[in-house]
Amino acid sequence: MRIRYLSNTEEILEASRLLVRKPEDMRGRWLTLCPEARALAMEIGCGKGRFIGEMALQDPQTLFLGVEKFSTILARSIMNNEAEEPLRPNLRLIRSDALDLDEAFADGELDRLYLNFSDPWPKDRHAKRRLTSDRFLPLYARWLKRGGELHFKTDNDALFPWSVESLQQNGWKIMFRTDDWHACPEQKGDVMTEYEIQFSEAGKKIHKLTAVYEGSDASAL
Numbered sequence: 001m002r003i004r005y006l007s008n009t010e011e012i013l014e015a016s017r018l019l020v021r022k023p024e025d026m027r028g029r030w031l032t033l034c035p036e037a038r039a040l041a042m043e044i045g046c047g048k049g050r051f052i053g054e055m056a057l058q059d060p061q062t063l064f065l066g067v068e069k070f071s072t073i074l075a076r077s078i079m080n081n082e083a084e085e086p087l088r089p090n091l092r093l094i095r096s097d098a099l100d101l102d103e104a105f106a107d108g109e110l111d112r113l114y115l116n117f118s119d120p121w122p123k124d125r126h127a128k129r130r131l132t133s134d135r136f137l138p139l140y141a142r143w144l145k146r147g148g149e150l151h152f153k154t155d156n157d158a159l160f161p162w163s164v165e166s167l168q169q170n171g172w173k174i175m176f177r178t179d180d181w182h183a184c185p186e187q188k189g190d191v192m193t194e195y196e197i198q199f200s201e202a203g204k205k206i207h208k209l210t211a212v213y214e215g216s217d218a219s220a221l
């Protein structure tokens with residue numbers, strides 16, 4: 001029965017038409033998945049997939065990848081995004097921890113990277129697990145092309161300044177920064193994530209930054 005079938009995470013993943021099962025096989029040729037696309041963008045920790053699905057709808061010339069490490073959560077994203085017919089040709093989903101995607105991208109293959117409401121991991125001893133820690137930032141720096149932007153939104157008042165510092169210490173330049181994104185004129189038209197809707201409706205201010213990797217050879221840019 002359909003309900004029972006949909007309640008099974010593994011079966012949802014298996015039947016999915018949006019799931020890329022072996023991302024490392026796409027290294028260097030992601031754009032061949034979508035002939036219309038001229039750029040590649042990715043969200044790490046896409047949750048139930050609202051943001052990445054809406055972004056794909058708004059910008060048909062970019063191929064959007066949503067990465068989520070938990071199968072059960074990704075299954076929700078698959079259900080939400082595969083309910084649309086015809087299927088969005090410029091959207092793909094990946095079940096993976098970001099750390100395991102090192103081999104999945106050639107140097108500079110990515111045009112834009114999104115981190116939205118990433119897990120804060122408040123305890124100091126878990127700091128390396130934060131998606132803005134120095135365990136992850138070198139990966140992003142390699143994947144992104146020169147000038148490629150990292151976009152980060154969070155409600156978390158501790159994670160945000162910590163991330164600014166971590167980025168700066170790892171060779172990133174903060175191009176834009178606000179502690180009240182929804183009060184900024186730039187926010188108009190920005191796609192809201194599931195967490196963003198929840199937190200902003202609860203009256204929480206949203207922090208947002210954009211950063212670009214400059215590295216140690218910034219003078220060569």
Ligand code: SAH
Nearest residue numbers: 045046047068069097098116117193194195
């Ligand atoms: N971006 C969504 C969900 C935020 S919750 C929103 O804004 O509504 C953070 C999500 O990131 C969770 O679903 C979590 O499972 C996922 N996540 C955390 N660490 C990850 C990692 N290392 N690789 C991939 N996904 C990760």
